[in-house]
Amino acid sequence: MTAPARTRSTAELIRAEEPVLAHNYHPLPVVVARAEGTWVEDVEGRRYLDMLAGYSALNFGHRNPVLIEAAHRQLDRLTLTSRAFHNDQLAEFAQSLAELTGLDMVLPMNTGAEAVESAVKVARKWAYEVKGVPADRATIVVAAGNFHGRTTTIVSFSTDETARAGFGPFTPGFRIVPYNDLAALEAAVDETTAAVLIEPIQGEAGVVIPDEGYLTGVRELTRRAGCLFVADEIQSGLGRTGRTLAVEHEGVLPDALLLGKALGGGIVPVSAVVARREVLGVLRPGEHGSTFGGNPLAAAVGSAVVGLLKTGHFQLRAAELGVVLRDGLTSLVGKGVVGFRSRGLWAGVDVDPAIGTGREISERLMAEGILVKDTHGSTIRLAPPLTITEEELRSALGALEKVLAA
The missing domain is CATH 3.40.640.10 (Type I PLP-dependent aspartate aminotransferase-like (Major domain))
Incomplete structure (x- = not known):
């Protein structure tokens, strides 16, 4: 019987990209292999809550x-x-x-x-x-x-x-x-x-x-x-x-x-x-x-x-959960967050530069199983799929609080 092909590791796949892909992006070091709803899974089976949603391309979740x-x-x-x-x-x-x-x-x-x-x-x-x-x-x-x-x-x-x-x-x-x-x-x-x-x-x-x-x-x-x-x-x-x-x-x-x-x-x-x-x-x-x-x-x-x-369902979810997002970020102001702007399920969060750059905060959140992406300086963006549950959203906010406190 032929042995199944071995799945290459995250490190191997990232190294394989280096000589053949133009370096017009600086992605986080995660290699996504499958996804469902608000969650993605990497090639080694680790699961992450997607708080970026493809820059809003995945408003309705992965594989709706x-x-x-x-x-x-x-x-x-x-x-x-x-x-x-x-x-x-x-x-x-x-x-x-x-x-x-x-x-x-x-x-x-x-x-x-x-x-x-x-x-x-x-x-x-x-x-x-x-x-x-x-x-x-x-x-x-x-x-x-x-x-x-x-x-x-x-x-x-x-x-x-x-x-x-x-x-x-x-x-x-x-x-x-x-x-x-x-x-x-x-x-x-x-x-x-x-x-x-x-x-x-x-x-x-x-x-x-x-x-x-x-x-x-x-x-x-x-x-x-x-x-x-x-x-x-x-x-x-x-x-x-x-x-x-x-x-x-x-x-x-x-x-x-x-x-x-x-x-x-x-x-x-x-x-x-x-x-x-x-x-x-x-x-x-x-x-x-x-x-x-x-x-x-x-x-x-x-x-x-x-x-x-x-149906209006997704607009209503974004509005209702947007309140949870806003309130959660408000509670972090002065605890590592120096300011934020949000509307619905979309936020730009300004982190104290003394804690880290936006890239560093994104990498620390990745280690906690949360995927976000930085923008300029020490700002990160949060834009989860509109299918996210309140429990998942609060979990992401808790991970951000933990990273900022650390």
Whole structure:
């Protein structure tokens, strides 16, 4: 009888990656082999509570049974046609997503960065054809501290030198203003402005939440100035903050929404620009596209995701457990936590630098069976699947308290 193949250890697998993978990430030293719900297991059988959820791509948990069933069902039928042909899943997906967001039209893409790039193109086209901005003079106003992706155009308006350094020359046409500053935003908007592109909550910056009234002010300002309000909800959207969309906390509806991550349920990459008909209506055949955007497998999974969100269950869980998260972090302020920002099941936690960097705190939590990820300095992000139980959430907070005390 042939002996079963030996599973390589964590150390062996990490060493095997070193010479063949580009070093564009610095992952924690854990090698995940399987997952279910809120838990992952490494190649040696150790279990960890996932408090990152793929940067919100896994809002509905690992291998959510509803989404897995939708994917299996579609895998047995049809996976790709390209947009050269119609497929029988795309119309339902687009219609359900438009209804969920309260907008009119959908441009399906794959990744979040693709959605942002698509929105930049569409906003410029709209500025020339609808607003009447002279050719090649359109500008887009963005906020400092933003994270919209890492493509060449997107890093052109990043203020993170790690993302920018060594990748110029940069794409012109962007104006950067401080986040959460309506006066600065108003000063930057003029007759050439095609759009204001912002995150309702800045995720990569450390879950930075603007003052109450900021999003309402952006909506009013853009309406007065005759330019578009484009909200990047790739991380903040689809239940994460206790509402379907983070902009709902102020009751505003942008001209265009950018969605991704959780839209694919952690199964396939799915993103979309969802906008008013006047905005996406500027596109004509041949001007923009994607071979895989809107593929039937992605559309089937995306429709199932929308179905989960329509129940309101996950939004309610995020809101209710968000109170537990906020209260737990409040109790740690002065005990190693110097500050935090949270909304729903999403938090940026600033740890006393004397205790450790964000990376060091993440590694110590990993040793306690909790997976998180650092962002800048001594800040860590908490973004568990929305399926997490109160007991699991309290366990994670207890592990953080233990690590800080140690």
